[in-house]
Amino acid sequence: MVKYVLTGATGGLGSQVLKYLLQLVPASDIAVSLHNPHGLSHDILATGIDVRKGDFADPRSLDRAFAGADNLLIVSYPSIAHQLRVQMHTNAIDATKRVGVKHIYYTSLAFASDSVAEVMQAHLDTERYLKQSGLTYTILREGIYSESFPLYFGFFDPQEGGNEVLIPYSDGAIAWVSRPDLGEGTAKIMASGGYENETHLLSGSRTLTLAQLAAKISAIIGRPLTLRVVSEDEYVRANVGKHGPRGEEPFLRKWATTYKALARGELDVVDPFLQNLLGRPLKPMEDTLQEMLTGTGAVMEQYAK
Template sequence: MVKYVLTGATGGLGSQVLKYLLQLVPASDIAVSLHNPSGLSQEILSTGIEVRQGDFADPASLDRAFAGAEKLLIVSYPSIAHELRVQMHTNAIDAAKRCGVKHLYYTSLAFAGDSVAAVMQAHLDTERYLQASGLTYTILREGIYSESFPLYLGFFDPAGGAHEVRVPHSDGGVAWVSRPDLGEGTARIMASGAHANETLLLSGARARTLAQLAATVSALVGRTLALRVVPEDEYVRAHAGGPGPRGEEAFLRKWATTYRALARGELAVVDPLLQQILGRPLKPVEETVAEMLQASGAVMEQYAK
């Protein structure tokens, strides 16, 4: 009988949750709900987990995908559109209620509860809806991925040869945390059944400013990468015309609010919970940055979790 249903199991975070949950519970206890079930690797399929088709935009498919679940993980919908994202989450929460899910886990983000960051607003709306739903829940404010450092470091492209990156408002601290550590912690929380009706912060073990991160990158790429905090208008001009949505002024203005949140110290909060759950030191951001630069130097294009 399926006890756990996971959404987002092919994504950066969800795949890590699945990986570690498979080490904690039998594969026969797990089902994954995917918009595109063919996206699962053969390696994962060979474990024997059940694969279901579930689309956040199709409530009837969610009823089928979530059927029989005792514990459900909702990985936040991958869209920067506020109203759409909230609607997709609302559809999933409503389906969980209809299906009699006993405990719902939602992956929120590590900004403050009164955050000024645009990217956090859909999460906060979802948190409020979930808290009022009557479901037993755990809200997991997942820390900022170490793997997303290029996005926060002025869209840094290691192949571009730049000697300077510009960010607006602040280079304040971030308690960076790796996706594997977050995935294992989330899996352990789900398997334990603890933390009912709580909001948890899963942060890294220490905060590092963007300037400190730029110094780390400088040492690894062999050239000085200077970080400048500039007026927002200058930041927008510097990045206008870049690839994809990030070259559009509307996006850049919204993303600039992230740095207003940095100025408030929203991402510098360190909570020992994740390290306590794992029972070992967390992977330092410097190690992740080194691995990424040595592997391919790929820039993370995703707007945010």
Template sequence: MGHKIILTGTTGKLGSVVFKHLLQLIPASDIIVSVHNPDGHEELKDKGVEVRSGDFNDPESLVLTFKGGDALLLMSLPSRDDEYRIQGHTQVIDVARKAGVKHIYYTSLAFGDESDAKVMKAHYATEEYLKHDDIACTIIREGPYMTSYPLYLGFYETSSDTVAVPGDGKVAFAAREDLGEATAKIIASGDYNGKTVTLTGSKAYSLQEVTQLLSQELKKDIAFQKVSDEEFLKRNEDKRDVAEWWLSTYATLEKGGLATVDPTLEQLLGKKPRQLEEVLRDSLQNAKAGDKELAQWVSH
């Protein structure tokens, strides 16, 4: 019997890439896929992996799901509700320990330490919970997705000629495809026990620089404006909740919390990570993919 790894989040944008690469690195028979909503995911079974049902909010069901697993990829929940996320993550950790899982890999976010950004609250809480548990863990701080640029640019939609943000600073964006591949390599290595790994792109860009790149790609002038917090909220009145939540990110950005370029992603890939210019171009060719991704953020 091999070393069994349980994957969560496989139906999602990052988890599906991790899955694709892991299939090339370890035997499919060593992979158990825990799916939140198993309906309509027959293609997973065709890959030769075992598919089990697993809802983070139903700990009873997870006991059976995690049985026989040696390691677990805990994919962070997509939500702005901290309590919901923290409860879901800690329940998963508790059940994994009881089920005999020996190593948890957690997908956190590369905002550096001690950020006041609300998006980090559940990540820090989960990281702390894992560090104080006797189970082996690896915290993977995934770089901000390049395709999340509309969010960083203050909910920018491609129809607009203005980017208005309440702060600026460099961001070491990373391509989701690269993050997924590197995450799969970390898991397949069976290594990195007790480590916090930060995965970022090879260059950090200010939001003003991203706006210039976007201007070039969209072939139009896009004005870049730094606005007050109040003005930012006023401009995003139609999505006040998410705007208030996201506003807290800009102080971290201004302090350089997202600016650090870490070489680990490049080392794991064995080549230069994808560049923002390339990913922006692909994303913009794909019928307003950025606008679609933004709509998802607003709805979570």
């Protein structure tokens, strides 16, 4: 028996949840269910946590990986492909039921409950499925990662030069929040128990629009940047064939709906819940920008796969 099984623990968010959970409960209480069981660092392996193979695409592997757990963290599957993503999450929820896990924690996203953003639709479907499952759940609407700013900011890469950042539809305010703060908050919620059948937004403690971000980034990189709102077609033309899979037209058209959501103020929501939970100020967006823009390595590599 283990108290906690975490999925996604090799990823940007899940690795932070694991790091903080290890500070709150004994390592012997934790198992990880990994897509790639070789993805853990030596430091984490040295804690002696139980490492299991669990692929959302393979239900039988999930039965083995989730067996004997009281609490399970489902970190959402990294994709914008709606049906595939819902299927992965459904597989995980169904396995949870089969093996008798008591409480599921699901990492949802911060867009509105009636969101027009494509990226939110799989989360809303998963939330509905979870609520109807009869399982005890806690839905954590994780805020927009500060570290993911290039995705929202026209796939910005300082190495590429240029003074214009193109976005479709609209700018809007975003309550950016760092993955370490989200990881610590998520771990605290899991370790404390409670929050049964509740949904919480874990947002940053203030908002910044993309135009405000442009001014801050300009100051850091010493080059003036202007944010320009263009048509969806112009946005697609400017990015197609670049940025790996994110430069494919179907992805770009889906991602463009994010900016319709910004126009509706869907991410312009500050909830004090996370800051109160951590009992300290959250990491400012400026610090993440400074680290990412002056650090080594390409910025594009530093946000979610």
